Amino acid sequence: MTRFTWGASHRKMAAIKINQMKSNRNLLLPSVPTDFFSWFEAVNPTCAGKPRNFLVAPFWIAIYECNAPQKFIIGGRQIFKSTYISDMILFIATRKENSQISYITFSDNNKDTFSKQKMKNEAIIGNKFLSKFIKKGSGNSDSLSFQNGSVVYYTTSINEFRNIEGKSLDDIFLDESQYSDFNSFDKIRYTLTQTHGTITVLGLGGDTGSAYQKEWEKTDQREWIFDNPDWRNDLQFDSHGLIIDTYLIYVTKGKWVAQKPENSDYPGFHIPQTLFANIPLTIDDAINKYKISPKFSIESQKNLLSEKDFVTHTMGEFYKSVNNPITPKMVLDCMTPFRYFKLLSPAEIADIKNTFEDSIKITMGVDFGSGKNSHTVISIIIHWKKSGRLQLAYYEKCAPENQLKQAEKINKLFRASLCDIGIGDLGYAPNQIKIIQTGGKSHFDDSVFPGLGDTVFFGCRTGNDDAQPLKLDYSVSDEHGEKSSLVTISKSSSILNFIDKLEKRISHPISLEKKPIFIFPYANSYQYDTEKFISELCSISRKPYADNQTSIEFNHPPDTLMSLIYAVTALEIHPEWNWVSA
Incomplete structure (x- = not known):
């Protein structure tokens, strides 16, 4: 005998009624176009009451059309990132029933601002079409519910994205992502395991070497290339400023070009x-053409903002860390494009000099180190004058040994490699420098080896005169009371100059792809361990600012870095004659 209960019967009838109401509700909702731009024209053609178009920012069209399961958008402030997010959230939520969408940002304040200003005030209020989809009484700073069963969750990325753990989401938008913990980024992906949903990362530039940058490195890194490089010359203006009309479709035409197409x-x-046609480059253009305050120009931002804020907030690029200005990526970038390069023997370097003669310059830098565990480091650089590239041709890290024997070996290495100019650390090796310059009786046999002279191999001291970063004196009393040449460099300026060269890019003559000017061998070889080489260069660090400090100061630089700096500095010295005959 079946047992009848009023409770069970009532629940069954209620479930049937609720499903009928949902079905009727969805029938009452207006139909939604399935592609974004049809939806855009029919549902959301205005923002905050103003007509919308892509005339000043045509590059956004391809981003809206991109349906990749994961994408990364990085840029400056005020480039319409928040508008894009609100558009995509509303498009997905209204088009697909029961969508589970999450907007994630770094703080409660930012979360509240987006949910109230961008979503509610600018996008939904006043939009009759969208208002039909929003549940009455729904909509706060934590979530937004739709009549078709879709839900938007507003949350933060604090505590390693703990707020979204356990959810099963269809689409995720990570905003202001430069402030999120990308070491925990994979936790986001777990929420898409069953739905196979999408992730969109959006943010400003950030710190070089950060986990955030490493995530960007996984993308194909697209840059917008205008068909006409001088497109700004074709912008039209009147007495009110920039004319925004359909002519801009042709003026701002271009395409996205991937820098890493393999990704x-x-x-x-x-x-x-x-990239924006409505943002002037110069102060003069802002005043005389755009008729707006000069503070909105790129030039003014560069003048007013800190260097870091300009790089990250205006240009949307990565800024080298304040404390560790050289990162592993910076050094690897000088290795990976040149995998076929290796260190050369002195004879191979000499052959190159004999072949290319004055079209190259070969310099040697020697740092004799200081302290118990230090080493003497020798670097030889080939400067290819036509291309501007700097190739590390020879590198040797010598264990502590007899100083006089070491000086003789350096003298003979210099000659065997047909180097043009050399610089050595005078502070810790006045005796070695003197022997390299004057020569003498060999410590290996009974022969006599000639000196290089003090106008070919220079002793160098470091100082703090940033106003005169390189000073060359040809007649200074040395430690032996004799007149000799002397190079003096500003330690801080020389380190910053080296870092600038590490980051500098020039175009390849055939592919036109930009690559670093520095070429470091990629493969390990005798005395050259790439991992240790990278580690040494990255160990340089800045001192904290003191109250009376007026310039950047660095902690004691590693021997490898100073050896390279001496070789680079030698490029600035131009003797009357070329190289020492062997």
Whole structure:
């Protein structure tokens, strides 16, 4: 005998009624276009009451059309990132029933601002079409519910994205991502395991070497290339400023070009403020053409903002860390494009000099080290004058040994490699420098080896005169009371100059792809361990600012870095004759 209960019967009838109401409710909702731009024209053609178009920012069209499961958008402030997020959230939520969407940002304040200002005030209020989809009484700073069962969750990324753990999401938008913990980024992906949903990362530039930058490195890193490089010359102005009309479709035409096409499954879009037709480059253009305050120009931002804020907030790029200005990526970038390069023997370097003669310059830098565990480091650089590239041709890290024998070996290495100019650390090796310059009786046999002279191999001291970063004196009393040449360099300026060279890029003559000017061998060889080489260069660190400090100061630099700096500095010295005959 079946047992009848009023409770069970009532629950069954209520469930049937609720499903009927949901079905009727969805029938009452207006139909939604399935592609974004049809939806855009029919549902959301205005923002905050103003008509919308892409005339000053055509590069956004391809981003809206991109349906990749993961994408990364990086750029400056005020480039319409928040508008894009609100558009995509509303498009997904209204088009697909029961969508589970999460907006994630770094703080409660930012979360509240987006949910109230961008979503509620600018996008939904006043939009009759969208208002039909929003549940009455729904909509706060934590979530937004739709009549078709879709839900948007507003949350933060604090505590390693703990707020989204356990959710099963269809689409995730990570905003202001430069402030999120990307060491825990994989936790986000777990929420998409069953839904196979999408992730969109959006943010400003950040610190070089950070986990955030490493995530960007996984993308194909697209840059917008205008068809006409001088497109700004064709912008039209009147007495009110920039004329925004359909002519801009042709003026701002261009395409996205991937810098790392091998990562095409993870599109990355870089949007600096300089791409926008409505943002003037110069103060003069802002005043005389755009008729707006000069503070909105790129030039003014560069003048007013700190260097870091300009790089990250205006250009949407990565800024080298304040404390550790050289990162592993910076050094690796000078290795990986040149995998076929290796260190050369003195004879091979000499052959190159004999072949290319004055079209190259070969310099040697020697740091004799200081302290119990220090080493003497020798670097030889080939400067290819036509291309501007700097190739590390020879590198040797010598264990402590007899100083006089070491000086003789350096003298003979210099000659065997047909170097043009050399610089050695005078502070810790006045005796070795003197022997390299004057020569003498060999410590290995009964022969006599000639000196290089003090106008070919220079002793060098470091100082703090940033106003005169390189000083050359040809007649200074040395430690032996004799007149000799002397190079003096500003330690801080020389380190910063070296870092600038590490970051400098020039175009390849055939592919036109930009690569670093420095070429460091990629393969390990005798005395050259790439991992240790990278580690040494990255160990340089800045001192904290003191109250009376007026310039950047660094802690004691590693021997390898100073050896390279001496070789680079030698490029600035131009003797009357070329190289020492063997």
